Amino acid sequence: MNGAQALIRTLVDGGVDVCFGNPGTSEMHFVAALDTVPEMRGVLCLFEGVATGAADGYGRMTGRPAGVLLHLGPGLANGLANLHNARRAATPMVPVVGDHAGYHKQYDSPLDSDIDALAGTVSRWMRRSETSADVARDAAEAIAAARTAPGGIATLILPADVSWSEGAAPAAPQPAGGPRPVPEDAVAGVAALLTSGEPCAVLVGGAATREAGLRAAGRVARAAGARLFCETFPARLERGAGLPPVERLPRAGQQVAARLAGVRHLVCVGARPPVEFFAYPDRPSSLVPEGCAVHVLAEGADDVVGALDRLADLVAPGVEPDLQPLQRPELPTGPLTPDAVGAALGALLPEGAVVVDEGVTSTRQMPVPTAGAPRHDWLTLTGGAIGQGLPVATGAAVAAPGRRVVCLEGDGSAMYTISALWTQAREQLDVTTVVFSNRSYRILEGELRNVGAEASGPRSRDLLELSRPDLDFVSLAAGMGVPGSRATTAEEFVEQFRRAVTEPGPHVIDAVLTVP
């Protein structure tokens, strides 16, 4: 058995049975070995940023790492932006980066580069396998490292000769580390605060944005009269009818200040205290109001849900959380605005949908009209590196067959990793993509003002507008085998979206927004 075969067998035995990738020569034995371990599903992506983003979506939905096959340093480089997002999401993932054979490195052939330096910027664990006898044990360690709470990126660098050499054997799975227990006095201390009568808020994030954590947090908030918030960019928020509602903190600093006004104690559970996304002249970076004390009950690696459960037992015995009733808005009519799309989503989102949100400015108001839709998941842009939506939607659809994935995309961000559509077509994934065509980097027009700069002339405006020529996403989708349609009114959007979410396979709606 060669190294590649032992590696794939070990991955499968460790629960890693999907591998997104774009291989090259140094990964050919890995590719060939796929046919010897039929339990491994290889999914071809046409660009590495699609592969890493898909693995992120897969990991968020399953809690298990996918493998990602990357071709040397440049392949890893192409996947880094979505690895950055996955790192922020604490997604378990096992990238396998092929490298030249060890003896070949000294020749510095054209594709050689510093893989370790690149991988180090996103990996919680990293190893270069030295021999074919090591690779299976290394892979088992990688899986355990990726799965150790709260989850992260464990990168295995695989020299070609390790892959092709005989003498390998599969390794048994290794146990992953569980979350760190939260000390009793920490829970008791927060309980005392919450019952002190002072204005409190609870900010949940990470593992606490799923049903169990939200139920406990909802009990606490209700019993203590505390406000309940969720981090601005959750990796996966379970929401909708039947679940405890939670308000995501806005991105904009001024709006955060308004939400937290008067709060004296901010209890963070799996979330970090709010900070500005960017620095702005003469504005503070921290968004914790003056006079508000921060109390960290649990960090991401801690037993976030357990801590909330114990807190609820202390401050809310017998209390049930508020639950969101089923409540859908009316179907929109008239101009196609972001609000109209929001209403349409709220009205038509199918039960069990997975919403992948990279709508940037266009989806900021979307949480409100969709709050009472049937139960669904909401996946956000955790690390701010655009080009994440289409790939994450692709991976989420591989992870959750039978569920409809709805991908909300900005036009600017869609173009970063547009080839994800091809993989959706090839794998016949149930992904409905809505591209918000506002023909600009709309967020930057606002940010220009926020930083106190001004686009005084055509040269600066040229770098912010996506027009001349307009992008035609129906044509782009068709080029990759994905059916598409263009909506320019709310009525058209409703009709197209209603059909798209019931038909099998992918579809793109080019939502040409009416710009006020």
Added chain:
Amino acid sequence: MNGAQALIRTLVDGGVDVCFGNPGTSEMHFVAALDTVPEMRGVLCLFEGVATGAADGYGRMTGRPAGVLLHLGPGLANGLANLHNARRAATPMVPVVGDHAGYHKQYDSPLDSDIDALAGTVSRWMRRSETSADVARDAAEAIAAARTAPGGIATLILPADVSWSEGAAPAAPQPAGGPRPVPEDAVAGVAALLTSGEPCAVLVGGAATREAGLRAAGRVARAAGARLFCETFPARLERGAGLPPVERLPRAGQQVAARLAGVRHLVCVGARPPVEFFAYPDRPSSLVPEGCAVHVLAEGADDVVGALDRLADLVAPGVEPDLQPLQRPELPTGPLTPDAVGAALGALLPEGAVVVDEGVTSTRQMPVPTAGAPRHDWLTLTGGAIGQGLPVATGAAVAAPGRRVVCLEGDGSAMYTISALWTQAREQLDVTTVVFSNRSYRILEGELRNVGAEASGPRSRDLLELSRPDLDFVSLAAGMGVPGSRATTAEEFVEQFRRAVTEPGPHVIDAVLTVP
């Protein structure tokens, strides 16, 4: 004057007057400052890999660095693969990477990452500007570093507060370092070899692949009866009618062995001794034949052309080089094969064309039929990181208005940075792109055999084929405002190519190859 304004003024004064980019919030003052320094041309790219590749193409054609504006670590990450190629090409370039304000870094906000680690893998010079008073001097140093022979990447990291703070002033240009002189005894030693009567070959690369170097090398080869080769992947090879012809060493090791068979002395001038692109089991990495001694007359940073001139004066006084006569093949007919495309190019390539070659397997034979076409440049994939062709063509067209750029693209590699077409449309660049649609990663099918692996079943084949669905490059181009056409026979290709190279603006020919 704020830091951004002083920076752009200093760049322009230092000869950097084109900036490819994709900005974000942290770069808004740079964008705003574009209108205060109208000599700077900003070119919007929809993905950073397009921006860095375009700067590579621009630098190869002008010998001067372009600026590249990148948004934080993820923006740099997206541009890294083409920075890798540019590093291998020794292209002068000044990437400006925006970062958070210094005081904001401690908050580790979502987009924060280790920019220095990423930039370090591709940069010959790198600095983080500390204050607005420093930034102009830093930029002047960056330009000098990028231009110092043979050229390279000088990365300036620009914190947002350095950009927006007042108190800056432009800095004067700094001198770039010239090439290192080659010692007299090195030249004399090689001259002695070449006149020894033993079989010699001269391998040129880097600066020696332009007319002056080729003329000197051609004189040497003719006088000494030495074989003359060019490195496999030159950054920019000047060739065609009226220039000394030079054969590029093939990529495949066995073919290199055949070319160098019997050579006792290999003289390298600006080129490195040939090595295998990848390691293959039971094959040597070095492609220098046994019994052949390597003599390095000049490395990339040395005065490559000067050394060749002095060598020619010693061994070839009064000798003129062989020159390529104008010699075009007949127009092809019948099935659309790579050879048919080659013949069409040879027959129709306009005077002064710039050929950007990322055709991978499809363009391997192209040097022969195009050898006698009117004088042109040939730019190749120097670092092996695919996704380089469309961006390099974009930058070359910006650099060389009035010349026709012909971009030869594989279908797989085209999909890496397809959004370059949009920039070509916006800037109305005269780029004719030929996509070789063979519906597979054809090179990998061969490489699978080369490494001794076998695609024994459908799972491995799935990772190598680009079919199901087929990509439609006419539709993709239309989605980005670029006219396109599909050719399925040699006659159709000839007709479409002939028209495309005479019409202004970009055009894509989807060349659907007849696969034998």
